[in-house]
Each structure stands twice: as C-alpha cells, then as structure tokens.
Amino acid sequence: MAIGFFDKTIAGSIGLIPKPIIRRVASRYVAGETIEEAIEEAERLNADGYRVTMDLLGEAISTMAEADAITATYIQILDTIQAHGIDSNISVKPTAVGLASSPVDLERNVRLLALHAAASGNFVRVDMEASPTTDDTIAVVRRLREAGHDNLGWVFQATLHRTRADLEALAAVGPNLRLCKGVYLEPEAIAWQSYDDINASYVDLLRYLLPRRDHFVGIATHDDPMADAAEAIISELGLTPDQYEFQVLLGVRPELRERLRDAGHKVRVYVPYGRAWHAYCVRRLEENPKFAGFVTRDVLRNPGMLLGDQSKR
Numbered sequence: 116m117a118i119g120f121f122d123k124t125i126a127g128s129i130g131l132i133p134k135p136i137i138r139r140v141a142s143r144y145v146a147g148e149t150i151e152e153a154i155e156e157a158e159r160l161n162a163d164g165y166r167v168t169m170d171l172l173g174e175a176i177s178t179m180a181e182a183d184a185i186t187a188t189y190i191q192i193l194d195t196i197q198a199h200g201i202d203s204n205i206s207v208k209p210t211a212v213g214l215a216s217s218p219v220d221l222e223r224n225v226r227l228l229a230l231h232a233a234a235s236g237n238f239v240r241v242d243m244e245a246s247p248t249t250d251d252t253i254a255v256v257r258r259l260r261e262a263g264h265d266n267l268g269w270v271f272q273a274t275l276h277r278t279r280a281d282l283e284a285l286a287a288v289g290p291n292l293r294l295c296k297g298v299y300l301e302p303e304a305i306a307w308q309s310y311d312d313i314n315a316s317y318v319d320l321l322r323y324l325l326p327r328r329d330h331f332v333g334i335a336t337h338d339d340p341m342a343d344a345a346e347a348i349i350s351e352l353g354l355t356p357d358q359y360e361f362q363v364l365l366g367v368r369p370e371l372r373e374r375l376r377d378a379g380h381k382v383r384v385y386v387p388y389g390r391a392w393h394a395y396c397v398r399r400l401e402e403n404p405k406f407a408g409f410v411t412r413d414v415l416r417n418p419g420m421l422l423g424d425q426s427k428r
C-alpha cells in the first residue's frame with residue numbers, strides 16, 4: 116500500500132491542527148496523563164479479558180537526569196501494577212531510559228527495571244526505535260539476558276532487511292520478542308518499502324519464529340492478512356497460548372482484538388499514557404504519513420470523537 120497524496124498532505128499539515136483536536140484524537144490512543152488513568156484503562160482491559168503493557172510517553176530525552184527520572188517513574192508504575200493486581204508488564208523506549216546518552220546508561224537503567232520487575236514476577240519489553248539505535252538496543256538486552264535477566268525482551272521490525280539474521284544470531288539466547296512491521300521510515304538500502312514486501316517479510320519471520328518452541332512471540336499487528344497468516348501457522352503447528360500472544364495498540368481496530376480474543380488467543384493491549392501525549396501524537400503523525408491517514412480516516416468515520424465521545428471502543 117503506497118503512501119498516498121491524502122496521507123502526505125495530512126502529515127504535512129499536523130502543525131496546523133489545533134491542540135484540542137489533537138487531544139480528542141489522542142484520547143482514543145492514549146489512556147490519559149496520569150498513572151491513575153492508565154491503571155483504570157488497564158483494569159477495564161483486564162476485565163474484558165486482555166493483558167496490558169504500559170508505556171510512559173516521553174521521547175526525545177536529552178539529559179541523563181531525564182532518563183533517570185523516567186526510569187524511576189517506571190519503577191513506580193511496576194509497584195502500582197503490583198499493588199492493583201493488574202495483568203500488565205511495561206514497555207520502555209531505549210532512548211527514554213538512557214540510550215540517548217550511551218549504551219552503558221541504557222544497560223544500567225534497564226538492569227534496574229529488570230531487577231525491580233523480577234521481584235514481582237513482572238516483565239520488561241524494550242521497544243525498538245529507528246535503525247541507528249538497533250545495534251545498541253539488541254546488544255544491551257542480549258548482555259542482560261545472558262547475565263540472567265530473562266524477564267527482558269526485544270522488539271524486531273519486519274521492515275528491516277537485517278531482522279532474520281539478527282533473530283538467527285540470538286536463537287541460543289531463547290528470545291522473548293515482539294514482532295512488528297516497524298513504524299519508522301527507513302531508507303531503501305536497509306528496509307523494505309512496499310506493503311507487499313513488508314508483509315512478505317513479516318510472514319517469513321513468523322514462519323521462522325513460531326515453530327521455535329523455546330521462543331515466545333508477541334505478534335504485534337492490526338493488519339488482517341498478518342493476523343490471518345499467524346492464526347494459520349499457529350493452528351498448523353498446534354501451538355498453545357503460552358507460546359505466543361497477539362499484541363495491539365490501544366484504540367486501533369478494537370474489533371480485531373475482540374475477534375482474536377474470542378477465538379481463544381491471548382491478546383495484549385499496548386497502553387500509552389503521560390503528559391507527553393501531544394508530542395507523541397504529533398511525532399507519530401509527522402514520522403509516518405500513513406499513520407496520519409489512519410487517524411484522519413478514523414475521525415471522519417467517527418466524528419463523535421471530536422464532539423466529546425472519547426470511547427476507545
């Protein structure tokens with residue numbers, strides 16, 4: 116699916132959209148500004164039969180003091196999850212918790228999070244950002260897993276040509292990973308560009324990963340052909356729900372997550388929250404014109420969103 120004129124035009128005009136409108140749009144995709152709002156959202160999702168992963172919004176960190184503060188907030192999030200008995204792990208952006216400064220700082224903070232999460236039997240997913248961060252992110256998680264922190268997992272992006280080789284190199288570490296298409300616009304030299312090529316790569320990686328019984332695979336997609344392909348492989352292999360789960364973003368195609376849940380799969384919903392919701396939404400919209408198109412089409416289909424209907428369903 117090529118990025119259309121419509122999407123590019125919308126993406127180029129994001130700065131012109133009034134903040135209250137972005138806020139209404141964001142309310143579908145972001146749980147709120149506070150941990151209390153995120154916990155309420157997680158409780159609703161748990162009651163509906165979904166697992167959760169919580170993401171504290173706060174990208175573009177420039178100082179270690181900020182990265183340490185975000186790490187400390189994630190520690191509080193883990194404590195709050197435990198106190199409320201919620202089925203949720205956490206997802207952290209490498210640059211937000213240290214990589215913007217150095218891989219050593221990332222390693223220190225992710226180790227802290229892994230240790231804290233382990234005390235309550237919880238898990239830390241390290242998101243994957245744009246390609247300049249891939250080597251360091253993979254290496255840091257690898258070192259920590261090899262040091263025994265097996266409650267840590269990676270994310271791999273089907274858009275990148277390198278992903279299959281990365282997975283093969285990590286096979287012995289018993290990876291726990293999320294497979295997504297990849298949200299960053301990457302150069303042609305290192306990444307598939309077309310919808311068909313990205314999908315072919317995604318299915319190829321599913322075919323490589325799902326038969327590996329010592330791997331746990333988070334199948335992160337909202338694309339019906341990808342979900343269908345995954346379901347076909349799962350059924351072919353006779354996998355049980357402890358070997359994989361589907362993962363979706365809050366507010367995106369809720370009918371898909373319902374269908375997957377009702378078919379007996381475990382489904383985890385990614386719940387972003389925090390005061391940085393505006394920067395997060397604007398960056399998502401600017402970085403990926405396709406995303407701008409999705410959101411705008413959604414608003415056109417659900418104009419109530421702009422009038423105060425903030426339902427995430």
Ligand code: FDA
Pocket residue numbers: 241242243244270272293295296297298299335336337338339341362363364367368384385406409410
């Ligand atoms: P595709 O892009 O083809 O979209 C399929 C359909 O889903 C679209 O036609 C549209 O209807 C809908 N859709 C998809 N995304 C939407 C959106 N944001 N808003 C509204 N509608 C949308 N990426 C990354 O690079 N690093 C990461 O760590 C993560 N982490 C992550 C976690 C989880 C739980 C999910 C679901 C996704 C990510 N991603 C990510 C994002 C991922 O790489 C990808 O950009 C989006 O999920 C879109 O890809 P799809 O597989 O949904 O297919």
